[in-house]
Amino acid sequence: MKKNILIILISVFVLSSCKEDPPIDEKLTTTPYKIEIPEYFPKIILNPQNPMTVEGFELGRKLYYDPILSNDGRSCASCHDQKYSFTTYASNALVHVNLAWNTNFLWNGHVSGTMEDIMMFEVGDFFKTDISKINNSNEYRQLFKKAYNVSQITQKDIAYALAQFFRARVSYNSKFDKFLRGETDLTPSELNGYILFTTEKGDCFHCHTLPLTSDNQFRNIGLDSIYDSNNSGRYEVTHKSFDKGKFKVPTLRNIELSAPYMHDGRFQTLAQVIEFYNSGVKVSSTIDPIMTKPGKEYGLKLTSKEKSDLINFLKTFTDTTYINNKAFSKP
Amino acid sequence: MKTLNYLIIIIISTILASCKDDPIKNETGDINFNILYNIDGENLLLDTIKYTNAAGNKYSVNHFEYYISGVTFIKNDESKHTSNEVCYINIKKSNTNVMNFTNIPIGEYKAVTFYIGLDSFTNKSNKLTNTIENVNMAWPDAMGGGYHFIKLEGYFLDKSGTKQDGYAMHLGTNSNLIKIEINHQFSISKNTLNKKLLLNINEWFKNPSNYDFDIDGNYSMGVEGAMSKLAKNGTDLFKIE
Numbered sequence: 080m081k082k083n084i085l086i087i088l089i090s091v092f093v094l095s096s097c098k099e100d101p102p103i104d105e106k107l108t109t110t111p112y113k114i115e116i117p118e119y120f121p122k123i124i125l126n127p128q129n130p131m132t133v134e135g136f137e138l139g140r141k142l143y144y145d146p147i148l149s150n151d152g153r154s155c156a157s158c159h160d161q162k163y164s165f166t167t168y169a170s171n172a173l174v175h176v177n178l179a180w181n182t183n184f185l186w187n188g189h190v191s192g193t194m195e196d197i198m199m200f201e202v203g204d205f206f207k208t209d210i211s212k213i214n215n216s217n218e219y220r221q222l223f224k225k226a227y228n229v230s231q232i233t234q235k236d237i238a239y240a241l242a243q244f245f246r247a248r249v250s251y252n253s254k255f256d257k258f259l260r261g262e263t264d265l266t267p268s269e270l271n272g273y274i275l276f277t278t279e280k281g282d283c284f285h286c287h288t289l290p291l292t293s294d295n296q297f298r299n300i301g302l303d304s305i306y307d308s309n310n311s312g313r314y315e316v317t318h319k320s321f322d323k324g325k326f327k328v329p330t331l332r333n334i335e336l337s338a339p340y341m342h343d344g345r346f347q348t349l350a351q352v353i354e355f356y357n358s359g360v361k362v363s364s365t366i367d368p369i370m371t372k373p374g375k376e377y378g379l380k381l382t383s384k385e386k387s388d389l390i391n392f393l394k395t396f397t398d399t400t401y402i403n404n405k406a407f408s409k410p
Numbered sequence: 411m412k413t414l415n416y417l418i419i420i421i422i423s424t425i426l427a428s429c430k431d432d433p434i435k436n437e438t439g440d441i442n443f444n445i446l447y448n449i450d451g452e453n454l455l456l457d458t459i460k461y462t463n464a465a466g467n468k469y470s471v472n473h474f475e476y477y478i479s480g481v482t483f484i485k486n487d488e489s490k491h492t493s494n495e496v497c498y499i500n501i502k503k504s505n506t507n508v509m510n511f512t513n514i515p516i517g518e519y520k521a522v523t524f525y526i527g528l529d530s531f532t533n534k535s536n537k538l539t540n541t542i543e544n545v546n547m548a549w550p551d552a553m554g555g556g557y558h559f560i561k562l563e564g565y566f567l568d569k570s571g572t573k574q575d576g577y578a579m580h581l582g583t584n585s586n587l588i589k590i591e592i593n594h595q596f597s598i599s600k601n602t603l604n605k606k607l608l609l610n611i612n613e614w615f616k617n618p619s620n621y622d623f624d625i626d627g628n629y630s631m632g633v634e635g636a637m638s639k640l641a642k643n644g645t646d647l648f649k650i651e
Binding site: 118119120121122124180273274277278279284288289290291294295319321364365366367368369371372373 | 457470472536539540541542544545546548550551552553563565573574575576577578627628629631632633
């Protein structure tokens with residue numbers, strides 16, 4: 080009997096000693112970062128492999144503004160200036176706002192997946208970051224140690240930190256948001272624009288789904304009817320004939336600030352954009368059916384007042400809180 | 411002695427409690443529906459203009475998302491079990507094409523009914539959880555509110571076969587809720603039952619009325635006549651295998 084007890088005790092000891100050691104993260108004392116979003120927004124896409132922390136966010140923010148990422152003196156902020164909702168007129172780059180809900184990135188969706196995936200592309204393929212420069216920086220070594228408990232910084236670590244800064248930049252304080260929350264009214268013109276936006280008359284809502292104002296899909300809206308490598312869009316990625324002329328539906332958040340418009344920046348003003356939808360659509364085999372539905376084959380046929388109302392409504396997406404938020408500014 | 415008695419009572423109670431049948435587990439079972447798509451019996455190949463509807467339109471299916479709700483299992487004795495689940499289904503997201511229903515009373519069943527879309531209680535703006543999918547299915551308040559029941563989109567050739575255009579069959583509003591009734595004999599037991607739910611896309615465009623993209627239009631949202639025709643055609647979409 081005593082022998083049996085001894086065997087059991089030894090077994091328990093052996094089994095418990097085989098148990099995996101806990102991860103070596105005793106030194107990693109990070110602070111959780113909470114992203115504030117209103118209840119009418121969809122559930123945000125987080126990555127359990129890259130939990131949001133104050134340290135990760137701040138590191139990503141520092142990297143965003145640091146030309147160390149590139150080999151030609153540019154940083155992310157060179158083409159993504161906060162006062163224009165993180166784009167610039169010259170670059171016509173897509174704005175950086177509410178990207179946390181995106182799964183397709185860049186105009187033609189060259190990268191799909193998580194925020195970490197697109198950041199891996201930006202660090203490795205776009206900037207071709209010289210990782211050794213960051214490893215040679217005492218400051219960055221300390222910051223990465225604090226945020227990710229790594230001694231040797233990798234492309235993945237840089238991408239993950241950037242992903243945190245991208246994911247955290249949420250715009251939800253525009254006049255339209257305040258209207259949705261019952262904090263303000265829209266003017267009669269803005270309200271009429273809102274109705275045009277969300278009914279068949281303007282039919283903006285199918286692609287620019289509210290409240291995020293993008294369905295994250297690819298559409299051919301009829302900018303062109305003949306396609307080459309400059310305007311084939313999604314086709315350049317998939318090589319499917321159905322995708323010719325399709326581009327990612329951009330967000331309209333801060334659209335007032337982010338001219339020029341369309342993938343090639345062909346329109347300089349919102350009035351030009353609306354006039355395109357009103358009378359300039361070119362029909363081709365891959366055009367979205369919404370653009371050629373019965374009665375709208377030749378454009379939206381809006382009156383001058385309706386066009387003006389629609390523009391006034393679009394301007395309610397401007398969020399000055401976002402573009403002035405010091406938490407997103409250069410550290 | 412008192413202590414011993416208490417101990418015995420506690421032990422017996424524990425044994426009895428642990429032996430007690432779990433009524434839900436022992437009297438219910440599960441069923442999985444795997445949704446598969448076909449065109450009049452031929453397996454559907456997405457993104458290819460190769461199918462012909464009853465009106466003679468040659469067309470493709472490039473996008474199809476919809477809701478199934480109110481799934482009700484009807485026993486041979488007419489008793490019913492209704493699920494509260496609202497299933498969002500996207501033809502291009504395979505995980506959404508498997509519907510799992512649990513805790514169905516064991517027994518012999520003769521039919522399944524469900525809605526394509528959402529009943530009037532659920533079909534209200536912001537009623538569903540704010541997922542990206544649900545937000546993208548919203549039916550604007552200015553058009554009555556609620557959600558799209560279906561978004562079926564693709565391309566078609568005109569009757570001469572030369573001009574390609576897109577189509578978008580969108581359906582919503584309470585009057586266009588589609589009730590599906592499928593007579594099918596099956597048994598629910600303790601073992602999970604796996605069934606195929608076969609959806610024939612061509613049924614959208616026939617029976618009782620042919621839908622012709624050239625005549626009825628390539629776009630249905632807000633066009634009551636087009637939506638009504640699709641809703642009536644939709645009642646025969648499914649079969650169980």
